[in-house]
Amino acid sequence: MNSLTVEQVLKEKKTSDPDSVKELNLGHKALTDVSCLSKFKNLEKLDLRFNNLKDLQGLKSCVNLKWLSVVENKLQSLNGIETLTKLNVLNAGKNKLKSMNEVSSLVNLGALILNDNEISSICKLDLLKDLNSLVLSRNPISEIGDSLSKLKKLSKVSLSNCRIKAIGSSLKSCSDLKELRLAHNEIKALPAELAVNKRLLNLDVGNNMITKISGLEVLGTLSCLRNLNIRGNPISDNDKSVKQVRKLLPPSVNVFNAQPLDKISRKEKHTRFNTDDETFDARHNKSAEEEQSKEDRKIKKSSKRNKSEEDEEEDGKSKKKKSKSNPNVDQVETEEKEEDKQKKPPSNKDDVEKKQKRANPKEELDAIDDAETSFAEIFSWDKVSKGSEDSVEKKKRSSVKETGLVRVIDNKKNKKKKTEKNQSKSVVIDLPMEVEIGLGGESKWE
Template identity: 80%
Template sequence: MTTKSLTVEEVLKEKKTHDLDSVKELNLGHRALTDVSCLSKFKNLEKLDLRFNNLTDLQGLKSCLNLKWLSVVDNKLQSLSGIEGLTKLTVLNAGKNKLKSMNEISSLVNLCALILNDNEISSICKLDQLKDLNSLVLSRNPISEIGDSLSKLKKLTKVSLSDCRIKAIGSSLKSCSDLKELRLAHNEIKALPAELALNKRLLNLDVGNNMIMSLSGLEVLGTLSCLRNLNIRGNPISDNEKSAKKVRKLLPSSVNVFNAKPLEKSSKNAKHVRFDTEDVTFDSRLSKSAEEEEEESKVERKTKKSSKRNKSEEEEEEADNEGGKSKKKKKSKSNPDIDQVQVEKKEEDAAEKKQKRASPKKLIDAIDDAETSMAEVFSRGDVSKDSGDVVEKNKKRSSVQETGVVRVVDTHKKKKTGNKQQSKSAVAELPGEVEIGLGGESKWE
C-alpha cells in the first residue's frame, strides 16, 4: 500500500489562511491518507472528519486536545490508541474498521455519542466514567454479553447491539432509566428479562430474529406503558398468526406499530364507527320523510286551491243566472291570507332557484380571487357538491406546489373513518423511524 501523508501547507492552502490557530474544522474524507500527524500543530481544531481513508492508527491526533467531534469511519484502524487524552470529545464515530478492543474509550469523560459498529470488538469495556453518554452503537461486533459495563450510564437513551452474539440481557440495562430505543435484532436471545420493566420510558424495541419461543419470554412487554414500536419478526413465536395474536393481546395500549405494521383499532372503536354510520343513515331517512311530507302538503294545498276555484266558478255562474246579485258577495268570501301565503311561497321558490344557479359561479370567483382564503371558501354555505370537488382538487394542487410533498387532506367530514385511515395516521406519527424494527444500520451519528 502506498503511503500518503497530509502536510500543513495543504491544509492552510485549502482553508485559505496562514494562521494555524484559526483552523477549527477540517473535512479530509476520501483522500486515501495514511498519515495525518501534521494535524498535531492545529491546536484549536474542534471538528475533524477523516472518513474513508487508509489510517491504521490515530497517534497523529494525540496533541489535538480541543477536538470535540471526530469521525474515522471506514479506515483500517486496529486500535484507537492516541485518543486517550482527547477528553473534550463529545462524538466519536469509528465504525467500519478492524478494532478488536475499545478500552481507550474509558477515559473520554465528556463523550455523548459513541459509534463503533462493524468492528471486531468481543467485549464492552467499563464505561463508568462516561456519565453523559446517551447513544451507544456496537452493532455487528462479536460481543457475547453485555455484563455490567452499562450499569452506571443513567443518561443512556439509545443502544444498538444488533447482529452480535448476545444470548441474554439479564440486568445489564436496569440502571438505564432514560432508555428510549433498544435494538437487539439478530442475536441469540431466548427471553426478555423481568428487569426490562425498569426501563419505563422505552419507546422502540427491536428483538427480531432471535430465539424467543414462548409467550412467557415476552411477558414483561405488558409493563412497558410507553412502548410504541415493537418488532419480534424472525422469532419462533411469530411464525404463525395464532401466536402473533397472543402477543398482540399482551401488548400495552400505547403500541401502534407491531412488526413494522400499524396496529388496527380495537373492535370496540370499530363498533362505535358502525353505530355512528347507522345514526347518519337513520337521520337521512328522517330527513327524507320530512321532504315527502312537505311535498304531500304542497299537493294538498294545490288540490284545495283548485277545488275552491271550481266552487267559486259554479257560484258565480249561479249568481249570473239570478241576476248577478250574489256575485260580489261570493268573491268577498275569498281568503286573502291563503292568497298571500301562495304568493310568498312562489317568491321563495324563485329566490331559491336563483341562488342555486348562482352558487357555482360565486365559488369559482372565490377560488380565482387570490385574497380569499381556502378556509373562507369552505365556510360558505352555498357550496355545491360538484364545486366542493373543485375546491378539493385545487387545495391538493396548492399543497404540492408549496411544499413539494403530496399531503392527504380530508375535506369530507365524518367520512371514511374506518380502520384503514387510522392505520395511515399511525404510520404518519413515526417520522424518521423507518429503520426501527428492521435492524438496519444506525444513522444516529
C-alpha cells in the first residue's frame, strides 16, 4: 500500500467521524502519500515511522498535532511542517535531511530528535523557548556557534558522533543543562565557560582528543556532576593522568568511566594496603620471623627428645646382648620395655610433624603477606576443625592482631562467631554496578 485513504483510516478506528480521531499508528505500511490525513482536524498524535515518505506536505492541515514520529522514512526536507506550531515532540531521526531550518517556527517544541541525518549546521532556534531536549547525534556538524544562545530551558543535549572541534561559549545560556553528550568528536579541551552549567549531572566526552589535564580543569567547578566519561581520550591512556583527573572531580561524582567511583577507590585502597604500605610490611615480617624462630626452637627440642629416646633404645639393645647368658633377666627387661611403650605416647616423626602443623603458623602468615590473597580467604581460616581450635585460634588471633588487619575481642566464646561474621562482612563488600545515563550510544529521548 503506497497511499492512504480516509475510508481505510475510519475502518481501522471503527468510526465514521474523522473529528473523533485523535491518535493514529500508521507505522510499517510503506506509505508514500498521507495527504488524506488533512481531513482529521483533531489529530494530536501520529506515528508514521518506517514508511517511504519523501516530504511532509500531506500534514499541513493537521494543525493540532502535538506528537509526531517520522523515523526511518526517505525525507530529504521537513517542508510542510512549518504550520504544525502546536508540536511538542518531533522525531525525524534516520532520514536524509540536509537542513533543519523548518523547525525554527515550531515555538512549542519541547523535544527535537534529528539523529542520523545529513545535517551540517544547526539553525537558529531562538524562538524555541520551551525546548528542553535536543538530539543531533551522528550528523556532520562541525560547530555549535550561537544557535543555542537563547535556549535557557535546554536540559539534555546530544551531539555525539559529529565533527565538533570546540564548544566555546555555545552553552553559556543553557543554565538548566543537566545532560551533555559529546562523545566521538574532535574536542581537545573543555572550555572554562562550561562552569556556567552548574546543574550538569551527566557529561560524556569520551573518544575525543583531550591530551592534557588542563583541558579538564573546569570539571572541578561542576558541583552537581554525578557521572563522567572520558574513556577513549589520549589522557585516559595514562594511569597517572586518570588519577589527576579524579582528584579534580567534585565529591558529587559517583560514576567515573562507567564504574562506581567508590568501588574504584576501594580497590586502589586495598592494593595500596597490600603492596605499598612499607610500615605494615616491616611490622608484619618482624612478627612472622619471631613466630618462625619460636617454632624452630620447639622443633629442635622435640628432635633432641627423639634422639635421647633413640639412644635409650640402643642402650636397651646392648643390654639385651649382654644378658643373653641370663635369659630370665632378658625376659624381665623385655616385659618392662613393653609396659613402658604402652604407658608412653608414641614419639616418632609423624608426631613431630603433627606438632609442627598445629603450632606452625607459617602457611597462614604467608597467605596474609601475599598481595594476591583476598581478605575473604584470610578470614576463612576461622573455620578450622574443633580438635585443634584452641591452639590454632590463639596463634591466629595473635598473628592477625600483630599485623594490624583486625582487632579481635574475645571476651566470650559465644560471641566469637558473630564477631567473625561481622568482620568478613566489613571487609568484603560488593558494590552494585549501577551504570547511569550519559555514557554515549544511541539517544532515545522521546
